[in-house]
Amino acid sequence: MVGTSVMTSYLIAAKSLHHHLRRGRMVVMDDGTLTEQDRALLRHHLGDPQILSLADVDVGPCPRGGTWERLLTILDIAADDYVIQLDSDTVTIGPVPHIEEAIDANRCFTLLGAETPARTIMDVHEFQACSFPDGEPTAEDREGHIQGATESVLTRLAIEGLDRPRYVRGCSGFAGFARGSNRRLAMSFSQAAGAILGADRWKEWGTEQITSNFVIANSDDAVVLPPSSYENYWGTPSSDDVRFLHFIGTYRWHAWEYQRRSLAAIKALDRAAGEEARAA
Template sequence: MIDRIFRKGRETLHLRAARAVLATPPIVPTADRVVIFSMIGTRVLLPYLVAVKSLHARLRIGRIAILDDGSLTQADKAVLAHHLGDPEIRSIRDVDTGRCPQGGTWERLLTLLDLRADDFVIQLDSDTVTVGDVPEVLAAIEGNHSFTLLGDPETDGVGALPLPEFVAHRYPQGAPAGRLHIQTAIETSFAAYPDAAAYRYVRGCSGFTGFARGGPSGRPEAEAFSLAGEDLVGKQRWTEWGTEQVASSFLLANEPGMRPLPYRRYLNYWNEAPNPDARFLHFVGTHRYSTDEYRRRSTEQVRLLRA
């Protein structure tokens, strides 16, 4: 109970600090076939502005596109239009998920796959802060190759592996006992994926990914993976939150030239002091407000944006 109270207090203080982003200069979009894409709602409007502005300030290229989760108000859209160069805003209600699940950010992934036909698309979560230069991301854009944030430090340096090899490497003792998180349930079943050795997988994080312009993965590939995944874990479990992240990582792992970002620079915050060379921080929900790190990093970047 006490821990929840402190977390709520840190969240309140973070949102107050993030409000200062409204005093920073607007993004000036560029016409260079690069899109920074996010799904957001009214609750994360201010953190999202910190996320997208801190990234765009380092890239200095690209335009913004948004998928409205259904909660953005007209006032929110006016703020976004002013600060982000009048971005395209699509409604989640207009996304046809086909044979993939509804919800669980599948609408985001499918929209992204549509956008990548003509543009290099960067998927950016609202709970992120870019805290330094991002040469690996700029190199990916320049070379038109996909990238992904890794899920944890254990994956760094491993890269994408054929599905049977991934299972043997990640789960040498087999599946853990008890009811498994959906991501673990899918991953431990990959050896049974149809023609498993012909496909690869990387344990990535869909909070920050780059999909190369005109790349090979689109809706047909996403639907094929979804149907196969449903067969692995069952229809009911396939609707759980987390299947989209596995799908995103699977699609990226099977793209030629995809490069995982080095974890020492691009990392998830797990309530530990980030590497001094950190360039990008993803404040995952588990520890987003465990400390004041999210607020401190947001405040620092807003101050730079105002300079």
């Protein structure tokens, strides 16, 4: 989703990824705040992208808000096209061969999420054993943040068509959805989790990301991107092999790293534009 307040950062995110990926078209979801000037800038920089309205999305039995409209729209589009979800607080700073390979093989991918010892896609029972002390969630897990609360009940969910459901604690700030996807699994998961956790809890911010993780984990041959190359930035130095950075929350303003990486990306785009102009 894009709003007028994040236009500059969104253009950096979108153009830096496209510069290294060199394929695809843009689809933008307007959060309701884009102005005509914003739309003109998007058309100029992103090749006249399709702009969808948040308010027009039918969420069905899923919650409204909390980026659910975004996920469901992505899954609808992914029926016919490979789709990458990209947050505006990201910068692509180098070649992304893992993304190219995932697209070519039509495999979903996800950025690894935060604070998890489970660094691969796992059967939900394995995930629970790996993620919770002594292999069992505590009352605090069940009653705390919605991510932990949902992950604590994964083994209790009955999802039609899934005998052995899988899960990964990913990050929906950068995720790929294989062509041939649809929203059915997302809706089934939402209804099952909401029935256990309660409707009020299932409306909380974060349930869309958990659902995105579940959908990706249960797709064929999904990929967890190597965290040394595709990083969530937490204020510590990046690896020498970093290709992509997702600046979490206020860490975007830590030590001027986001500004430094963004400026470098803009300069790379300028150089590429100059080279194309000279070659024309």
